[in-house]
Amino acid sequence: MSTDLPSRSDYSHMPADSSDGVTFDEATVERLLQLGISRRRFMSYCAGLASLLALPQSMVPRLAQAATSTTLPAVVYMSFQECTGCLESMVNSFAFSGGTTIDNLILNMIxxxxxxxxxAAAGDQAEERLLSVTAQSGYVLVVDGSIPARWDSGYFISGERSGVARFRDAAKNAALLVAVGTCASFGGLPKADPNPTDALSIGELMADLGISKPLINVSGCPPIPEVITGVILYYLSQGMPTLDSLRRPTVFYGDTVHEDCYRKESFEEGPLARAFDDPNSRKGKCLYMLGCKGPVTHNACSRVRWNQGISFPMMSGHGCIGCAEPDFWDRLNRNNEKGFYIPIAAGSGHSRGLPCDTCHDDNGGDDD
Amino acid sequence: MAATPNVIIDPVTRIEGHLRIQAHAVPDGMGGGTITDPGLSASTMVRGLEKILQGRDPRDAWAFTQRICGVCTVVHGLTSVRAVEHAIGIKVSKNADYIRNMMIGAQYVHDHVMHFYHLHALDWVDVVSAMKANPTRTAALARINNGTYKPNNGALPNAAYFQTVLNKLNNLVSRGQLGLFANGYWGHSAYKLSPEENLLLVSHYLEALAWAREVVKLHSVFGGKDPHPNLVVGGMPCTLSSNTGTINDDKGGTSLNTAGLATIKTAVARMKAFVDQVYLPDVLLVAKRYKEWADFGATAGNFLCYGEFPDPALVKREFTDGAIDYPAGYIIPQGVIWADAPTTLVPFDEKMVTENVAHAWYLGSDTGEHPSVGETELYYDGPLPDQGRNPDGTSKYMLDENARYSWIKSPRYDSQPMEVGPLAHILTMHARGGTANAQPTDKLVRGYVQQFWINPTAQGGLGLTFTQLNSTLGRIFCRVLETKIIADQIAGRAADRTLGTAAYAGWYQLYYNNKAGAYWNPNTFTRLQQPNLWPVQVGFGFTEAPRGALGHWVKLNRVSGLIDNYQCVVASQWNAGPRDLVGAPGPYEEALRGHVLADLKQPLEVLRTIHSFDPCIGCAVHIVDPDGKPLVQVDVNHGVCSTTRVSDMRCAS
Amino acid sequence: MTRLSDIPVQADPGESRGNASPLVTAVLNNVADTLAQFLESRLATVIDLRAMPQMDAATYQSLKNALSVGEVSAKVEADVTVEIRETQYAGVWWVTHRNEQGGIVTELIEITEIPDILKAHAIDMRAGLQRLRQALAEPSPV
Structure with missing residues (x-):
């Protein structure tokens, strides 16, 4: 649930919206027919997407328009110091929830x-392609991976150009920049202590280069597939989403994963899982003592879930490692120790639903 | 420098990571030419992960090493987990071994299918030609080639189905937005499939996208997400749910409930079906049209495997480590094959591994010694980027084979460059199949190689020789073959009377029967605080990854319990590495020798061979033991090597 | 599993609202207002249940019970399934969108004469007509 929505006790604003229903315009229906996509199937897809994006259902026709427009919005996706995990994740999202006829975002929506x-293109032909598409204006530039600060370091060279130069040139005519993944958003793994290659996040590099353009950070290692494509579609149909202080869309990053986690109940009331595979872990009790970073990590894992809603880390028995937050690799926990199995320090993130420092050295129980 | 390179691919696309290829072709006067010398393979991106790992909690290392590569995520994570388990002497439960087998196996199937369709197919399939296809004839071809395959919409593909695919392509063209298909080498004379064959393959390219999304669900049930599913030292973090998770019993529990187990079962069945009905017949169809590619792309002919997939039937007790304690039943054996005896499996001896940075951008150990000796630091002295072109259009940025030219080091075994990966897997299985220790899967490999590769065309084979497996086409063939073997291992298979193999229930069923058992060794975290119980000074973990031999070494601090040193030796490093001290080229480089190019400006032929290795360059580049201190000696009980010393077996990192 | 949208659908028309939560009452009031609005202006309304702040299982169930089922139910089957059910209040529809696996993607309350997803579209009808005419023109129409 988005933080934009009223809190539990505030029902003055109901998420109902009036319109002429969700009727598609003729051009959209015509396009769907051409593409061999069932109109009703597509309506259902858009209804789900709107719900996911916390958009009013009256926006469904606009989403549908954006997704079937004859001139598709251009997306340029560049990779720097990355592991290809973000792209793998995005490939998993080509449909909102499985599905066959809307099998490919890459062919139909962008x-x-x-x-x-x-x-398909490689080498010179790929470089020509990059130059020609970035010579146009108005494209969305998606970036994954961090970029070494120094152009002459040799730590990143592609097509005979440094990461800095490649990024600068590609950003020049972009309408929007989307940093996909925690490396691009916040520096991620390459920037983890001691940052051997002076890796920068996209935002930091933009500041260095004096580029001021709209930037959305879609963090996560990798981000949830539907979140990546959802953000792009949101922008295409509605414009800029509301962002948090780290430039992440609040619709996905407004809550902590703890807030929507079904194990939360036992965080408050106990008992807690004490070891992997103990009876409490089989029952789905809270993984706080096993180091779960859910209470301090903003993402939609427990709400949207992964791979078409199959599971998410805590459901599969492992605590959240905090991968959507800046510098999560170096996060200090209880006793100032780093580590994914060290419980977060009591009191940290208190305002986000964590109990005070008298809690959770025992068997759970939220007594603040 | 040898003759100035006139064939340059930078960036090499449709790979993982960042790679530049240079070669010199002797021009034929008609725009084409022949590459007579080895090429040059250079990785141009580095992150420095091993340095980042120093001083970390060893339980966390898997999460770091997973991020070496988001494509090979499971194997890097598990290699790390195995290394730490080895370092502290922790054994894992049967279920952990079953699940690890399934997760690695699913990664093989997922990666190999996606490699063929999404990374490699466009080297063989002309998308523009596909647009000329007749949909009715394509449907007829599909019935012959892919028989019972029902695409993801659940119906047998008819002319209307292929018309829809055509419409999609036409839409791209009519609006002038070719997207990913823009600027391909379309119409190149080396494309040989008929329009209908091209359209069939394009339709499977699209189907495979939807299919891939389904099979990774196995990873997300066990690991909570994919890519980068969660793992844990000491077993698996997932555990059987206390409830069924069905609609009237949905409170609490875990992903391993009735619904989750059904999801895995479905994913397993889909893997097997797609491999049998689509991937295997499609590769054979392409191979039939491109048989001459069995004469290009050979490496020196030396192959190396660490071995993988312990046979769960051999894992008789709880809390053993199947991967190390039961090497005899590995599906892919451990061993070495030398060029002069391609059917003989020689035991692997870790003492023979060295690394070499003579041509890599690191300081130190360029004498081909163990990397544990000497210093290794990032040291870029290559050409500067961003210098533009010379007035004649040639590049100012040129890598020199006599200097340092890559972020990948050159691992060597007994001083020789070794090829790793699917070709090595099939050859080692084939070789073991001729010994007393032949496994059922070895017999199947020998049978399939005979049936599909060697048998004359009249009997439905390709009519090629065993020796020709060492080729671009052979690599593609071996990849699909091992995918079939592994998909059947997970899903189960019927008895084969001709080949004399019994029916096999499959790993999923074996796990399912045992699912109430343990998932994690409860001694794991306490053992980290008991260095007196650690059996070795340096832990060693390996997996045989989809792209080949992968090993991690971890040395823990006996006071703090944190990581003192961490090294990885990775599959693509063996294949993609640069020349060594004596100038011997790496496998990619060697494989380019002899290529005949129709058009030097469109080096499609080079791309075919490079892609046949399935480059994973993010994996290949990382570093290093920056302090360069020699590792302490340690006994490692690993596979066929009874006792070796890590200080000796330390190889490239 | 514990998503509100996955909660079993088990309408019990007999149960009174009794001690319905304030949220249920708020939603029902909202439904009443928009129904009145529809009668006046013909403006359709959609309430997205997934966008409800922290609706727990019991509240969800009591809302479902309160609306109960009416005379019409329909199902769209197009890879995914959409279940459309009129509630006991004519013109108030409970619409459930499910993915291929049967999991709930979203649930809506629509206030309108007929939810759009049920209506056929003129363009689709024209295409259907063309196909039908073609089939009739074949030498041996099925």
Missing amino acids: SLDYQETLM
Whole structure:
């Protein structure tokens, strides 16, 4: 649930909206027919997408329009110091929830004009492609991976150009920048202590280069597939989403994963899982003592879930490692120790639903 | 420098990571030419992960090493977990071994299918030609080639189905937005499939996207998400749910409930079906049209495997480590094959591994010694980027084979460059199949190689020789073959009377029967605080990854319990590494020798061979033991090597 | 599993609202207002249940019970399934969108004569007509 929505006790604003229903315009229906996509199937898809994006259902026709427009919005996707995990994740989202006829975002909803892992062109032909698509204006530039600060370090060179130069040139005519993944959003793994290659996040590099353009950070290692494509579709149909102080869309990053986690009940009331595979862990009790970073991690894992809603880390028995937060690799926990199995320090993130420092050295129980 | 390179691919696309290829072709006067010398393979991105791992909690290392590569995420994580378990002497439960087998196996199937369709197919399939296809004839071809395959919409594909695919392509063209298909080498004379064959393959390219999404659900049930599913030292973090998770019993529990187990079962069945009905017949169809590619792309002919997939039937007790304690039943054996005896499996001896940075951008150990000796630091002295082009259009940025030219080091075994990966897997299985220790899967491999590769065309084979497996086409063939073997291992298979193999229930069923058992060793975290119980000084973990031999070494501090040193030796490093001290080229480089290019400006032929290795460059580049201190000696009980010393077996990192 | 949208659908028309939560009352009031609005202006309304702040299982169930089931139920089957059910109040529809696995993607309360997803579209009808005419023109129409 989005934080934009009224709190539990405030019902003055109901999420109902009036319109002429969700009727598609003729052009949209015509396009769907051409593409061999069932109109009703597509309406259902858009209803789900709107719900996911916390958009009023009256926006469904606009989403549908954006997703079937004859001239598809151009997306240029560039990779720097990354592991391809973000792209793998995005590939898993080509449909909102499985599905076959809307099998490919890449063919039907956006024109993915440059993406090194998937594109047919290579070498000079790929470089020509990059130059020609970035010579136009108005494209969305998606970036994954951090970028080494120094152009002459040799730590990143592609197409005979440094990461800094490649990024600067590609950003020049972009309408929007989307940093996908925690490396691009916050520096991520390459920036983890001691940051051997002077890796920068996209935001930091933009500041260095004096580029001021709209930037959305879609953090996560990797981000949830539907969140990546959801953010792009949101922008295309509605414009800029509301962002938090770290430039993440609040619709996905407004809550902690703890807030929507079904194990939360026992965080408050106990008992807690004490070891992997203990009886409490089989019952789905809270993984706080096993180091779960859910209470201090803003993401939609427990709400949207992963891979078409199959599971999410805590459901599969492992605590959250905090991968959507800046510098999560170096996060200090109880006793100032780093580590994914060290419980978070009591009191940290208190305002986000964590109990005070008298809690959770025992068997749970939220007594603040 | 040798002759100036006139064939340059930078960036090499449709791979993981960042790679530049240079080669010199002797021009034929008609725009084409022949590459007579080895090429040059250079990785141009580095992150420095091993340095980041120093001083960390060893329980966390898997999460760091997973991020070496988001494509190989499961194997890097598990290699790390195995290394730490080895370092502290923790054994894992049967279920953990079953699940690890399934997760690694699912990664093989997922990666190999996606490699063929999404990374490699466009080297063989002309999308523009597909647009000329007749949908009715394509449907007829599908019935012959893919028989019972029902695409993801659940119906047998008819002309209307292929018309829809055509419409999608036409839409791209009509609005002038070719997206990912723009600027391909379309119409290149080396494309040989008929329009209908091209359209069939394009339709499977699209189907495979939807399919891939389904099979990774196995990872997300066990690991909570994919890519980068969660793992844990000491077993698996997932555990059987206390409830069924069905609609009237949905409170609490875990993902391993009735619904989750059904999801896994479905994913397993889909893997097997797609491999049998689509991937295997499609590869054979492509191979039939491109048989001459069995004559290009050979490496020196030396192959290396660490081995993988312990046979769960051998894992008789709880809390053993199947991967190390039961090497005899590995599906992919551990061993070495030398060029002069391609059917003989030689035991692997870790003492013979060295690494070499003579041509890599690191300081130190360029004498080909163990990397534990000497210093290794990032040291870029290559050409500067961003210098533009010379007036004649040639590049100012040129890598020199006599200098340092890559972020990948050159691992060597007994001083020789070794190829790793699917070709090595099939050859080692084939070789073991001729010994007294032949496994049922070895017999199947020998049978399939005979049936599909060697048998004359009249009998439905390709009519190629065993030796020709060492080729671009052979690599593609071996990849699909091992995918079939592994998909059947997970899903189960019927008896094969001709080949004399019994029916096999499959790993999923074996796990399912045992699912109430343990998932995690409760001694794990306390053992980290008991260095007196640690059996070795340096832990060693390996997996045989989809792209080949993968090993991690971890040295823990006996006071703090934190990581003192961490090294990885990775599959693509073996294949993609640069020349060594004596100038011997790496496998990618060697494989380019002899290629005949129709058009030097469109080096499709080079791309075919490089892609046949399935480059994973993010994996290949990482570093290093920056303090360069020698590792302490340690006994490692690992596979066929009874006792080796890590200080000796330390290899490239 | 514990998502509100996955809660079993088990309408019990007999049960009175009794001690319905304030949220249920608020939603029902909202439904009443928009129904009145529809009668006046023909403006359709959609209430997205997933966008409800922290609706727990009991509240969800009591809302479902309160609306109960009416005379019409329909199902769209197009890879995914959409279940459309009129509630006991004519023109108030409970619409459940499910994915291929049967999991709930979203649930809506629509206030309108007929939910749009049920209506056929003129363009689709024209295409259907064309196909039908083609089939009739074949030498041996089925």
